[in-house]
Amino acid sequence: MKRRELLKYLGLTAGTVALSGSASILSPSEQNTKKKRVLRIAHITDVHIRPEENAPERFVKCLEEIKKHKVDFFLNGGDSIYAADYDNITRERVNELWKVWKDTTHSISDFEMHSCLGNHDMWWAAPDKKDPMYGKDYVVKQLGISNRYYSFDKKGWHFVILDSNNGGGSLDEEQRVWLEKDLKSIPAGTPVVCMSHYPILAVCTHVDGGNHTDSKYISDLFYQHKDKKTTCLSGHIHLLDEAVYNNVHYYCNGALSGFWWEPGDKESAGKSFYKQTPPGYAIIDLYEDGLVDNQYFPHSF
Numbered sequence: 001m002k003r004r005e006l007l008k009y010l011g012l013t014a015g016t017v018a019l020s021g022s023a024s025i026l027s028p029s030e031q032n033t034k035k036k037r038v039l040r041i042a043h044i045t046d047v048h049i050r051p052e053e054n055a056p057e058r059f060v061k062c063l064e065e066i067k068k069h070k071v072d073f074f075l076n077g078g079d080s081i082y083a084a085d086y087d088n089i090t091r092e093r094v095n096e097l098w099k100v101w102k103d104t105t106h107s108i109s110d111f112e113m114h115s116c117l118g119n120h121d122m123w124w125a126a127p128d129k130k131d132p133m134y135g136k137d138y139v140v141k142q143l144g145i146s147n148r149y150y151s152f153d154k155k156g157w158h159f160v161i162l163d164s165n166n167g168g169g170s171l172d173e174e175q176r177v178w179l180e181k182d183l184k185s186i187p188a189g190t191p192v193v194c195m196s197h198y199p200i201l202a203v204c205t206h207v208d209g210g211n212h213t214d215s216k217y218i219s220d221l222f223y224q225h226k227d228k229k230t231t232c233l234s235g236h237i238h239l240l241d242e243a244v245y246n247n248v249h250y251y252c253n254g255a256l257s258g259f260w261w262e263p264g265d266k267e268s269a270g271k272s273f274y275k276q277t278p279p280g281y282a283i284i285d286l287y288e289d290g291l292v293d294n295q296y297f298p299h300s301f
């Protein structure tokens with residue numbers, strides 16, 4: 001490559017990088033056209049519902065507020081119940097938590113909800129692995145989903161729901177094979193929303209760990225599919241975070257329960273905050289050209 005051509009190439013590349021690293025990834029032509037919204041989704045995550053702290057009533061109020069945004073459907077990022085995963089959790093407690101989940105989400109039963117599994121949702125302390133309440137299958141049943149990972153399509157958008165819970169934030173081999181096949185099956189240019197419980201990538205790793213340990217594998221896979229417009233959603237760390245890598249946006253949308261519905265601790269910047277992140281939910285607008293507008297709404301319930 002001649003020096004002049006090389007400079008031209010570098011200049012173009014730098015421009016592209018600067019553009020995609022900013023809040024918007026609009027190209028100048030896209031900026032000039034009026035965007036048409038295709039879908040509006042509510043992304044709730046880390047609800048950690050529990051009978052204590054008046055959480056059920058507060059959660060229902062929150063859902064009523066979300067409905068006012070006129071969303072098409074809900075994405076639920078996992079850790080739906082407070083915690084079933086600790087050694088001392090009894091069958092009665094697990095039943096109690098899922099009953100509160102069922103009662104409270106009844107207020108949005110008119111809406112589709114696509115959920116993923118969180119690390120606190122599974123009851124591993126069941127007396128027997130053959131117990132119908134043991135492990136992931138029971139959570140899949142409680143959440144009314146088809147499998148621990150799955151995908152679906154809506155209005156030209158492809159949605160991938162992952163199961164991060166394979167040894168602390170990673171995909172198992174079976175799921176890798178499925179994901180590779182799933183991404184291959186969709187046409188170039190398809191916009192993709194990928195939801196996981198643990199963040200695949202996040203900026204705030206200096207504050208909290210808890211990202212996928214196989215981020216490199218997943219981001220490499222997304223790069224192989226750079227002809228699709230991919231956006232990732234997550235929760236788990238209860239922090240509001242946004243990362244961009246190789247043109248893929250990774251939004252971690254805080255926690256609906258904030259500090260697990262409790263007032264907080266000395267590090268909480270406000271009532272029920274987890275560190276500086278207020279309890280809240282995201283409203284996400286998806287546009288026909290593959291653009292995503294992710295907005296976090298703190299709530300004060």
Ligand SMILES: [Zn+2]
Nearest residue numbers: 079118119236
């Ligand atoms: Zn979690």
